[in-house]
Amino acid sequence: MNLRLTIKPEDVRDAMPPDRVLLEAAARGMVVAVRRHLREKNDRTPPKNGFPKSNYYAEAADTARGSVADGVAVVEVGPDDPNGPGSGIALHYYGGTVRPKKKALAIPISPAVAGMWPSEATGVGADLAMIWPKNSAHGFLKDNERNELLWLLVPKATIPADPDVLPSDDEVLSAAERAVLPLLEGAS
Amino acid sequence: MTATEALLRKTLVASGLDTAGWSTVQAGLRDRAFFMAEVERVRVLAAARKEAAAILASGKSMSEARRDLRAALRADGYQPGDDERGTIKDLYTKQRLDVMLKTNVAQARGYADYLAATSTGALMAFPAYEFIRVYQRKVPRGDWRVRWDSAAQAVGWQGVARGTSRMVALKTSPIWARLSRFDNPFPPFDFGSGMGLDDVDLTECRRLGLGDEAKAQKPPRVDFNGSLQAEVPVADGSPEAERLRSAFGDQVVFDGNVARWRGNLIRDVLDGELASADIGTGFDGQPLVVSHSALADALTARPDIPDAVPLTLGDFELLPSIWRNPAKIQKAKYNRDHLTLDTLDGGVLNLIVDPDLGVTQFYKLLKK
Numbered sequence: 001m002n003l004r005l006t007i008k009p010e011d012v013r014d015a016m017p018p019d020r021v022l023l024e025a026a027a028r029g030m031v032v033a034v035r036r037h038l039r040e041k042n043d044r045t046p047p048k049n050g051f052p053k054s055n056y057y058a059e060a061a062d063t064a065r066g067s068v069a070d071g072v073a074v075v076e077v078g079p080d081d082p083n084g085p086g087s088g089i090a091l092h093y094y095g096g097t098v099r100p101k102k103k104a105l106a107i108p109i110s111p112a113v114a115g116m117w118p119s120e121a122t123g124v125g126a127d128l129a130m131i132w133p134k135n136s137a138h139g140f141l142k143d144n145e146r147n148e149l150l151w152l153l154v155p156k157a158t159i160p161a162d163p164d165v166l167p168s169d170d171e172v173l174s175a176a177e178r179a180v181l182p183l184l185e186g187a188s
Numbered sequence: 189m190t191a192t193e194a195l196l197r198k199t200l201v202a203s204g205l206d207t208a209g210w211s212t213v214q215a216g217l218r219d220r221a222f223f224m225a226e227v228e229r230v231r232v233l234a235a236a237r238k239e240a241a242a243i244l245a246s247g248k249s250m251s252e253a254r255r256d257l258r259a260a261l262r263a264d265g266y267q268p269g270d271d272e273r274g275t276i277k278d279l280y281t282k283q284r285l286d287v288m289l290k291t292n293v294a295q296a297r298g299y300a301d302y303l304a305a306t307s308t309g310a311l312m313a314f315p316a317y318e319f320i321r322v323y324q325r326k327v328p329r330g331d332w333r334v335r336w337d338s339a340a341q342a343v344g345w346q347g348v349a350r351g352t353s354r355m356v357a358l359k360t361s362p363i364w365a366r367l368s369r370f371d372n373p374f375p376p377f378d379f380g381s382g383m384g385l386d387d388v389d390l391t392e393c394r395r396l397g398l399g400d401e402a403k404a405q406k407p408p409r410v411d412f413n414g415s416l417q418a419e420v421p422v423a424d425g426s427p428e429a430e431r432l433r434s435a436f437g438d439q440v441v442f443d444g445n446v447a448r449w450r451g452n453l454i455r456d457v458l459d460g461e462l463a464s465a466d467i468g469t470g471f472d473g474q475p476l477v478v479s480h481s482a483l484a485d486a487l488t489a490r491p492d493i494p495d496a497v498p499l500t501l502g503d504f505e506l507l508p509s510i511w512r513n514p515a516k517i518q519k520a521k522y523n524r525d526h527l528t529l530d531t532l533d534g535g536v537l538n539l540i541v542d543p544d545l546g547v548t549q550f551y552k553l554l555k556k
Contacts (some may be wrong), residue, residue: 017309024309031304032314032387039322055323062297062322062384065191066304079247080190088247120255124280179313182390 017183020068027066027073029179030172034075035061037167051111057165060089073176077166095161104153106141113150121150189303192245195296197415198222199451200233200505205435213432215371216419217440220452224288226277230509234502235260235532240292254285260532287379298374305387306359306407314387315402316347317364319355319377322384332383339366349396356388356396360405373408422447438468439508451505458483458504470511471527478507478547486550496551503537503552510539524548530555 016022042057066075076082078089091098098105106118113121118141122128132139132153139153166172201221203210210218210225222237239257242248261279268278276284304310305317319336321328336355340348340363347361357363364373375384393402411419422428424442432440432447441450453465457480464479483504490496506529514527520540527539531552540549 017312021309021312024307025313026309028305028307028310028314028387036386052326053324058323062294063191065301066310079243079245080192081245115249115251117249117251117255120251120258123255123258179389183309183312 019071022180022183023068023071023073024066025179025183026176027068027075029175029177030073030075031064031066032179033167033172033175034064034077037171038064038077038165041164051108051114054115060165063089075172089165091159092162093165095159098157098159100155104139104155105157106151106153107157108150109140109152110148110150112148118151189300190244191293191296191300192241194299195222195237195241195244195292196501197455198237199449199455200230200237200502201436201439201449201451202228202230202233203435203439204228209435211369213435214420214422214447215365216415217432217447217449218371219415220449222292224279227279229264229266230506231264231532232261232266232279234506235264236288237292238500238502238533240289240296243289243293244296250286250289253289254282257285257289263532291376291379294376295370295372295374298372298376302359302374303410308407311359311405311407312390314359314389315393315405316349316356316358316388316396316398317385318388319357319367319383320386321382323382325380325382328382329378335367336363339363342366347398347401349398352396354396356393356398358393358398358401358405360408419446419448421445441466450508454478454483454504454507455501458487460484467511468508471514471517472525476511476541476546482547482550490551493551493553495553497535497554499550499552500533503531503535506531506537507539507550510537511541514539 038057038061042055042061045057047053060077063079064075064077066073068074108114108116118128121143127144128141128150129144130139130153131142131149137155140149141151141153142149167175198220199222201223203223204226205213205223207225210223213221222233224233224236227233235257239248239253243250243253258280266279268280272278274281276287278284305314319332333355340357343362343366346363347358348363349356359373365371367377368374369378370376375381377383388396390399390402393399422432422442423445429442429447439450440447441453442448443453450465450468453462454467456462457465457478460480462480464477466475466477468475470476486499486504510527510529514529516528518526520526523543525541525543527541529537529539531537534555535552536555538549538551538553539547542548
């Protein structure tokens, strides 16, 4: 007669941490990978000529968050409301065309107005004039008092897709797996 | 909890206290307050919180938030003092608005992330944080290493990695709150700080000598208000209670020997955690108790008031203000008082109070 031991799948499952705990670890692994990737991209991205560094990708990294819902681990990057208007980071990843709500998009061309919309400048009393040469594809907003061109006006802006905004799916999956493994090793 | 929810769980608290003064308020109380140093105007606080929430919830730009907050300040009639104009005390300046918005947004994100990072599974996989520079600054603070060592010493190196140049500690180590100017175990650790956190996995923790402590870590306790900070007993009538009353008036209440914000009580009533709460002394010197049913009614659509617009959280928190200092008082049917107060988002709050029944109606109309 042989000695025989049997293990059923439920025996193994009972020895493992609950699914939710594993998914929390996986979600965190994904968040850590995405955040590190975005921070490294931020470090590599130089500021525009003469402009202060915008830290755009570092700020995006701060919005990265993981959650567990309906039996899956999810990582998101961007504002809390997924249906809201404002995720610039998705635009950078997927690419797309930005069209103005009003007449034109305003792109700062002077460091003095870095991160500032014209409506904010006029709100603090700036005297702005629009200059749009005939038959030109673009125009400018000028500060009359300082006689300085501050914003470039364009009818639209096309952002190319940049898959480097996020780590690859393989990298994210590996990060999730690496996060979960110690929990399995430590299961008793 | 999302970052937006983390922000909105803080109630508006108006006070003339400066930053140093606020830092002496117990963390458990401060944690649940949305405040701006030396700002005593509740409507301004409501507008500021609304803009910070919009940045978190929908990605509103800082520029639009500053623009709209300046418009709210003008609508409130705010003017800086002559010696404040152009300085960080001037609420119109970019410097002041940026510090306020960025700090509140970062704290809300930091808090929400801390809760996620210390969930059971996340804590097992990544038991520690490393304190690193995340944002470059034109003039970085050069003293973080000194602050780290000093904080580690102060907490007896509990959960802190030793014998390494890296600044690593277990997520539940008391060093994080000790390091923080705000007493929080999550970023930001100071105004405008570019320092942040990176998770450290269990393998690395073992290598740094934190393996055993890492295994013993438990997720931090979070109370039903979503607060990490314990409420500290403050006996009514004690010098501490008098100090709080002096700074905050009737915005602070003493509830079973614990100091709480009246605004939090109103929120708890709105959420159904409490059946009712006293919203303070009114224009006529009388207190007013609001019930959950009265506030819940205010949330439902009003077919009898077709021009009514939905009430916001900030509107409910203005209940003490409209009761204490209404813009207009009229007599309504059945000898009820009909009080109104303009909000900074173009609305007019209407509160109708029956001398016997209390609040009978609370609604908002758009200003014509």
